[in-house]
Amino acid sequence: MAVRERDPLTGYLTTGHEWDGIKELSTPIPHWWVSVFIASCVVAVIYMWLYPSFAITEGYFPGTLGWTSRGQLKEEVVDARAAQAQWRQRLMAVPLDQVEQNDDLRRFAVTGGRAIFNENCAPCHGVGAGGQIGQFPSLLDDDWIWGGTLADIAQTVQHGIRNDDADSRQSMMPTFGDMLSAREIDQVADYVLTLSKPADDTSRAAMPGAAIFAQNCVACHGATGDGNREMGAPRLNDGIWLYGGGKAAIVRQITHPRMGMMPAFGAKLGEEAVRMLAVYVHTLGGGER
Structure with missing residues (x-):
């Protein structure tokens, strides 16, 4: 013991x-x-x-x-919106194309737009808006399928692309794998590759794919590959590719084209948020006047 x-x-x-x-x-x-x-x-x-x-x-x-923490958050949101009321009123009162002319109003819109972008758009376009090759377009360059003015961007954010919204922009590229032979697709892909590179017009026109391109692609993409924003046909002569710029990727896109869909954010976010988003994206580097 x-x-x-x-x-x-x-x-x-x-x-x-x-x-x-x-x-x-x-x-x-x-x-x-x-x-x-x-x-x-x-x-x-x-x-x-x-x-x-x-x-x-x-x-x-x-x-x-x-x-409750949720109740506290609601109170903070109400207080924040009250503090921003005058700026939100100014944002809605000024024509969209004049928002960036006022430095203070532009900063307010860009700050709000960045927060809204990170919450709603970053999952696809990335936090830095660089996009994802083969998935979602970059918003940093000056290549715009549907236009890069403030009004164009606001329209895209508001109604989206290829969705059920009544005002959504729609476009469709035919499946040329059902219309052209593998050899013809290979030839037109070779021709498309030259559009974004310096080349002699005579030698380019003599390529086998030139006639195929003229017959099947010019109506949407233009004779020199400038694209058509009204139809949502991207440029082919600037070296910027959403689904890849190698020959294999181009052949794949011609044969069985991929076409993405963007949701309509207007009903979800409201006009104020759409305006902020449009200004923010417009100021990322590729916005057009």
Whole structure:
């Protein structure tokens, strides 16, 4: 049986355990630590009573103060919108193409637009708006399928592309794999590759794919590959490619074209947010006047 005794050096009792002559002391917990622990327990009980805390049969105990983080967020949003009211009114009062002429109003729109972009657009176009090759277009360059003016961008954000919105822009590239032979597709791909590179017009016109391009592609993309924004036909002569600019990618696009869809954000975000987004995207580097 373990025998407890008092240690002559420290004055503390031992636990009665001994290992090779070493005895274990029974050191008491400091009084200040015990006091802090008890006080913490009291505070925790009070907190659980005042604020949402433990689970009950139906949901959770809401707390006697009725406070919720969601309610606090709503109050902060209301306060923030009240503080921004004059700027939002100015944003809606000024014609869209004149927003950027006022530095303060432009900064307000760009700041709000960036936050809205990161929440709604970044999953596809990236946080920096650089897009994803083979998936979503970059918004940093000056290549615009549907136009890069503020009005064009606002239209695209408001109604989207190829969706069920009544005013959504629509376009479709035919599946030429059902109309042209593999050899013809290969030839027209070779021709398309030359459109974005310096080449002699005579030698280019003599290529086998030139006649095929003229017969099947000029109506939408133009004789020199300038594209057609009214039809949503992209440029082919600027070296900027959404689905890849190598020959294999071009052959694949001609054979079985890929066409993306963009949601209509107008109903979800409202006109104020659409304007902010349009200004933000327009100022990224490729906006047109």
